[in-house]
Amino acid sequence: YTTSGLRRNVTKVNFIYTMEGEELERARLEYETELAYIVSLADSSMSDLEKALWVHDYLIASCEYDESQTVFDAYGLFTQRTGVCQAYSLAYAAVMRELGVETVMVSSKEMNHAWNLVKIGENWYHVDVTWDDPTPNVQGNVEHTFFLLSDEAVGRAEEPHYNYNALQKCTDTTYDGEDFWDTSFSRVYYESKDVAYIHKYQDEMHSIC
Secondary structure, three states: OEEEOOOOEEEEOOOOOOOOHHHHHHHHHHHHHHHHHHHHHOOOOOOHHHHHHHHHHHHHHHOEEOOOOOOOOHHHHHHHOEEOHHHHHHHHHHHHHHOOOOEEEEEEOOOOEEEEEEEEOOEEEEEOOHHHOOOOOOOOOOOOOOEEEOHHHHHOOOOOOOOOOOOOOOOOOOOOOOHHHHHEOOOOEEEOOEEEOEEEOOOOOEEEO
16 A cells, blocks of 8 residues: 555555456355355354354364464455464454344454454444464364453453454443353354353363253
8 A cells, every 4th residue: 555644644555366357256156155154054043142152163163273374364264264363353254244243353453463343232342263263273172262352351351452443342241251151162052942062170171061
């Protein structure tokens, strides 16, 4: 991009496309097909909170962090099942929007990191899919440390988030410090009206709840 003036206002943006022609159309079809497939797996009767949790868990269980730092978009995450934080965030937002839940990506230049804000009811919450996915990958392990946090909670977490560019304020503290999120070691599984997950204990013993 090109800037001018003391405030370095952006005056021109040049887009660089990595695909074109048939390759681009093939990639677009792959992206749309995979997005539709993931959406089809979700139960349409879920509440917005359940959708936010299901998509969070699905992406973590299905993908792993790209330690080579080469996959940055939702297309790459969908097709290669790996990506960096930006890929996770773009993919999460894409699926959530298809499910009718308002979701945006936010980022912090100082942290070199991106994650999401999701709107549940009238309130916004932080959701960091990347940091809930263990690195290196642990098959079946889904954390919920950064799921539905307020601004206050995400700022005082063991790995705090700061100096991010969010336009929305996350003021509701309903889900901050919930024992359920902190102790769940796996995806949350739905069976009719029942919910099951693997519970994590300090001595590394686990049980199904």
